[in-house]
Amino acid sequence: MPRTIAIAGGAGFIGIAFTYEALRHYPDDRIIVFDKLTYASDRNALLEAEKDSRFRFILGDISSSEDVNSLFKEEHPDIIVNFAAESHVDRSIESPALFMRTNAEGPAVLMAAAVKYGLERFHQISTDEVYGDLPIDSNESFTEDSPIRPSSPYAASKAAADHLALAFMRTYGLNVTITRCCNNYGTHQHSEKFIPTVIRNAIAGNPIPIYGTGKNIREWITAEDHAKAVLAVIDRGKPGEIYNIGSGIRISNLELARTILSLLGKDDSLISFTTDRKGHDRRYSISSDKIRNELGWAPEDDFLSSLWKTVRWYAG
Numbered sequence: 001m002p003r004t005i006a007i008a009g010g011a012g013f014i015g016i017a018f019t020y021e022a023l024r025h026y027p028d029d030r031i032i033v034f035d036k037l038t039y040a041s042d043r044n045a046l047l048e049a050e051k052d053s054r055f056r057f058i059l060g061d062i063s064s065s066e067d068v069n070s071l072f073k074e075e076h077p078d079i080i081v082n083f084a085a086e087s088h089v090d091r092s093i094e095s096p097a098l099f100m101r102t103n104a105e106g107p108a109v110l111m112a113a114a115v116k117y118g119l120e121r122f123h124q125i126s127t128d129e130v131y132g133d134l135p136i137d138s139n140e141s142f143t144e145d146s147p148i149r150p151s152s153p154y155a156a157s158k159a160a161a162d163h164l165a166l167a168f169m170r171t172y173g174l175n176v177t178i179t180r181c182c183n184n185y186g187t188h189q190h191s192e193k194f195i196p197t198v199i200r201n202a203i204a205g206n207p208i209p210i211y212g213t214g215k216n217i218r219e220w221i222t223a224e225d226h227a228k229a230v231l232a233v234i235d236r237g238k239p240g241e242i243y244n245i246g247s248g249i250r251i252s253n254l255e256l257a258r259t260i261l262s263l264l265g266k267d268d269s270l271i272s273f274t275t276d277r278k279g280h281d282r283r284y285s286i287s288s289d290k291i292r293n294e295l296g297w298a299p300e301d302d303f304l305s306s307l308w309k310t311v312r313w314y315a316g
């Protein structure tokens with residue numbers, strides 16, 4: 001029996017990669033993208049998916065009960081994967097209430113409808129940022145059992161959704177799973193984000209803004225590897241479980257900017273240090289032993305060649 005999988009936020013950076021992976025991975029299922037098309041989305045990136053008769057795009061807001069109820073009444077989803085979010089930390093520092101509305105209230109509206117209409121599975125896309133940060137020189141990594149200590153309004157709003165998902169399972173018996181992934185890179189990301197900003201400025205010969213000393217460490221994975229990990233959790237993940245998704249590739253913002261500059265044949269003179277972000281997390285590092293050992297997932301993409309593909313895509 002073909003299922004209907006609704007991807008909320010499927011017109012955004014990672015949602016696009018997931019939509020194409022899902023169309024390939026579930027050849028018999030219907031794939032629906034439900035997205036509000038905010039400034040961060042890229043609707044044109046789904047034009048190729050439109051050619052598949054199993055695909056459908058629906059314009060809608062996860063925070064609107066009306067939009068969400070009509071999604072359930074008209075499309076009868078079996079599974080919802082929720083990528084929809086406001087995703088830019090700097091914007092969350094300016095507009096925290098918008099982040100709570102989209103990132104916490106939105107999932108609550110989706111899950112309330114999921115309970116009402118009897119959804120098979122609700123999968124919440126979370127982030128490693130919910131754990132907060134580690135000292136720069138730490139060798140530790142966060143596990144799924146680490147306490148939640150978000151630093152930014154963005155991370156706090158994502159943490160709220162994680163708590164809500166687990167509460168919906170306990171209170172209403174909704175079948176939920178959660179994944180917490182590290183930083184993603186790849187095509188179709190909005191130009192305000194770090195890697196597109198570095199590439200764009202490097203190509204134009206403009207200063208490349210780096211917060212503080214540039215020593216902050218992030219763990220990087222391709223959007224495709226993230227998407228495949230989410231598919232593994234949908235297929236084999238256990239109800240109520242949280243899975244970290246990490247690559248083990250940990251690099252400082254400065255080193256990453258330098259690597260991109262060298263891929264573009266440019267020197268470091270364009271790097272320009274700026275006033276640090278408020279509350280800037282120092283080091284992210286997650287253990288993804290659980291998903292690797294229990295579900296048999298592992299990242300496939302090589303860092304330098306994937307970064308080079310990404311650089312070439314933005315360079316046009």
Ligand SMILES: NC(=O)c1ccc[n+]([C@@H]2O[C@H](COP(=O)([O-])OP(=O)(O)OC[C@H]3O[C@@H](n4cnc5c(N)ncnc54)[C@H](O)[C@@H]3O)[C@@H](O)[C@H]2O)c1
Nearest residue numbers: 009011012013014036037038040041061062084085087184
């Ligand atoms: N980008 C990363 O490095 C990263 C890392 C870990 C987790 N995540 C999580 O992955 C998810 C996707 O991130 P992204 O980088 O692709 O974000 P993005 O900002 O590129 O895309 C978000 C998408 O959600 C849609 N959207 C926003 N508000 C909506 C609403 N109210 N209703 C319906 N759709 C709405 C937007 O139109 C957009 O298409 C987010 O939940 C984010 O927290 C991102």
